[in-house]
Amino acid sequence: MNLENTQAQMRKGILELCILGVLGEREAYPSEIIAEMKQNNLIVVEGTLYPLLTRLKNAGLLSYRWQESNEGPPRKYYTLTEEGKEFLKQLKVTWAELSNAVIKSLNLNQDE
């Protein structure tokens, strides 16, 4: 089993939640989302984001609007739809339960 691959898969799994999380705070265009995620070390390569955004948008969780930019090409600003907000709420609950359970079962707290 490849460690890097497993790590990539784990990140990928929670990436959707994180994108929704960022957009739950405010409207943002991809570069902003990327910047935020890079800070938290969630994204290794930027390209990962674009297929996910498209998928979430097609699923009706996101919508976007175009806005002209002074420094470069126009930008797609994404926001959560009502459905997306509800989705995020549910995911947050699930995540809280899940992370608790994982932390407990791995005894992460005691190790440190």
Next chain:
Amino acid sequence: MNKTVSCNISGLIFNLEEIAYEKLSDYLKSLKKSLAGTEGSDEVYADIELRIAELFNQKISQSKQVIVMTDVEEVIALLGNPSDYVDNEEAANDAGEKSEDNSKTSERKVFMRDTDNGVIAGVCAGISAYFGVDLTLVRVLFIILLIVPGFGGIVYIVLWIAAPSAKTASEKIQLRGEPVNIDSIKKEVEEAAKRVEAYSKKNWNATKVEKIKDKSASFGNWLKRLIGLFLLLGALFAIVFFLIFSLSNIGIFTSNNGEQLISLYAFSSLLFTTSFQSLLAWFGIIGSVLIPLVLIAILAVRLLFETKGAWLKFPSLILLIGWFFALGALVVVGIQIGRDFSVLGETDESIASVYVNELIVDVPEMFLNEQNSAGHISFNGKTMSSFIDMDSENIRSGMVNLRIQPSKDSLFHVYRERSSYGLTYKRAMRLAGNIQHDMQLEDNRLTIQPVYTFPSDDKLRGQQVTILIEVPKDKQILWEGNKKQLFLKDRRLH
């Protein structure tokens, strides 16, 4: 000094070093390949191009106007290798979801005969249920398909014009009914990639690549245009000819002796009783011939000028509906006229009974009323076995039928039978009675006019005159004049 290449990325113009350009071009190619078949691949591709433009834009300044190799490498490192973020697993999942969705709506349907709703065995009802089309429509189409030859060709042409062609990989797969899964998409994408590769080397701009892909079969294009040109010329030629012959007064029934003959228009006035019926018939005739020709012309224009033809869909549909109506009109008129031929009425009269040794039968030369006639129609011009000649009041028709039988006694018996068809027996008998025919017996000379007339208002309803001559044993008929002008039904006795 390095050569630079100018290119358009998401609407912004950048100058790239040639090697940087090659690198970026390769990257985008592999990106496109990886994305092929995944959800929203075009959109994701456009998004990433947009991001590249944004990143490049940040690297450009007054003092630095050219994107160099290190810039491209940085951008690629930032975005990551396409195979890292477009994984097959995701694509496979998406494809799996899609095919499940499809199966809900169509794939689980099974084509079966619907005996509950059927008339005969429920085949049409089954087709209707399977495709979700109205049952009556299916039946009407089925009946038309049965009756009208060449209908399939018309439908093919209309569908050619109206239906979009399968262009994307998943459409082509759906076309063949293969399940949309990663394997089938991969196969299709690989084939498409090969085609695209040849063109994308020099120009990787997404829209241009697609345009070139569409035109890749340039020989096929020329062939299409050539066929289009021929079709168009042929169709226009046929339309003009049809209009000339149907609407003008030119005879279309030709004869061997090249006489001026009756036009289709004049002929129609011999057949139709009311002007409405005539109108209906003309609509039917012109519509059913002209509309397919126009459809062919439309198709030809599409082939010739390579227009998408979306704006032609609606007129084509209208034309098709018009064609159905024209066929319908023909059927209605056909039934109406056909009903007028449903009953045969005959009037028999005994003309004479004479006791002579030989009967001289004289058939005068036929007289054609050339000056006043609107034209005449002649079937089988050589022997003039039948013809129609008309003026404003009367229709003159030939030939009189002649039947010769043995007599039961020692007398020559001459009978005349006039017959006609009609909607009712009464009507048929009246039409038969309206037939005027001249024949005279003077001593032993019987003069039979070969032509008979009836009023134009009676129309052509199969009016016929038959002369029956009964010949006693050991006696004979002596022929004078042009016996050939009579239509011999039975063999003459010696």
